[in-house]
Amino acid sequence: MSLKKVSKEQPKSFEFNSNSLDAAKKIVSKYPEGKQQSAVMALLYIAQRQNDNWIPLVAMKYIGKFLEMPYIKVYEVATFYTMYNLTPVGKHFVQVCTTTPCMIRGAYKLVEACKKKISEKENELSKDKNCSWMEVECLGACVNAPMMQINDDYYEDLDKEKTLKILDEILSGKTPKPGSYRGRLNAEPENNRKTLMDIKNA
Ligand code: FES
Helix, strand or coil, X not given: CCCCCCCCCCCCCCCCCHHHHHHHHHHHCCCCCCCHHHXXXXXHHHHHHHCCCCCCHHHHHXXXXXXXXXXXXXXXXXXXXXXXXXXXXXXXXXXXXXXXXXXXXXXXXXXXXXXXXXCCCCCCCXXXXXXXXXXXXXXXXXXXXXXXXXXXXEEECCCHHHHHXXXXXXXXXXXXXXXXXXCCCCCCCHHHCXXXXXXXXX
């Protein structure tokens, strides 16, 4: 698993735009008086969405003030979870799950494909600055392992060749179809198998 890296280049200021501010106030209002700090994860997510999918340190400070909590506590949350990006990411942001079920089904072949097509190191922008990749913990699609997430879409049942093809399409401005790449509908069993006793379709 990768260590969280904080960008060396940081903007000087951050504040919520009106959409983010509305969303943040709505979320905070759901918590009982005195428990508003519990909204920190949601507010970090809102800040990330607003700021091209990454969270600068000034945004953490802003959220700390917004929720009347110490900056270090916001920093601790932001640096703990992989879904918060602390460095700029590409317009096409590839997250490869390398947790055990994906790992034993070949996740590191997907990592090899990312290194080949995007950049040798994770969290580093591709030459055209449009794409970046990183390893992440379980994305909840283990039954279709190995898999990766590109922006909001899941690509599942992958191998190295399929991953290379998907990345080629992404890098040439196309939008590959998300979902299973072994033709499964959602997480259905392969070969139309209905029960564990259905040996002939196993
Ligand atoms: S282990 Fe990869 S999605 Fe769960």
